[in-house]
Amino acid sequence: MSRLRGRLTYANVTATLSLFLLLAGGSAVAARQMLPKNTVGTAQIKNGAVTGAKIRNGAVTGAKVQVATLGTVPNAGHATSADRAVTADRAVSADRAVAADRAVSADRAASADHATSADSAASAAALAGVPAARYLTNGSVLGAGETEVGGWGASGASGSFATAVIDFFPKLGREIPAADLVFQPVESSSANCPGPRQAAPGFLCIYAAFQNGLTFEGFRSAFSSSTAPAGPESVLMVFTSTASFGTARGSWAYQEP
Secondary structure, three states, X not given: OHHXXXXXXXXXXXXXXXXXXXXXXXXXXXXXXXXXXXXXXXXXXXXXXXXXXXXXXXXXXXXXXXXXXXXXXXXXXXXXXXXXXXOHHXXXXXXXXXXXXXXXXXXXXXXXXXXXXXXXXXHHHHHHHOOHHHOOOOOOEOOOOOEEEEEEEEEEEOOOEEEEEEEOOOEOOOOEOHHHEEEEOOOOOOOOOOOOOOOOEOOXXXXXXXXXXXXXXXXXXXXXXXXXXXXXOEEEXXXXXXXXXXXXXXXXXXXXX
């Protein structure tokens, strides 16, 4: 060591240090000359040289990713039909879903305007308890044992005839013979005509409630072709007036035998 120290001079140290600096500076210059700034591109990077471990977390953002180069995301295989996902397979009829809650009764909606009385529809064949066969029509006939009642009135000048027509609706089941036609003056009755709204089977009872200046003459047929005074549809009562203006009124009853 003492021998080396004796040989170290200022000139030796200076020369050695200059040589070291020269060599180091030349390497830097060579490096700068070999890799100028902004000259390293994809061609200079070896395939597989940049790995995930060498990329700083968060350094690559979505804007830097080319989506078209990505593969199918796991479970995204169902995405193609996802527009119809879960319940969308039934979407064809879903447009009607808003009104579908009412669809059960909607089939009856056409007649729903009548719904107020529809609850009674099951018994409509016997409206108010009366069978449909008993509804009155022009062809309806009084049933056996049933009694039909009504009112009448007549008036006429002195010396003239007055008439009163009784129409039967429903019509009677038969023509009434003259022997079964009874006119009951005011406040009178008989076995077959015991009082207003009453008549023995087969009898037509005419009850006078008021009679002034009119005298009852008898019954006539309203149809010339009828063989009896009272036909199934009507009967005519004839009066003569003995006052300046005679009037009479009352009621009638007939029971179908």
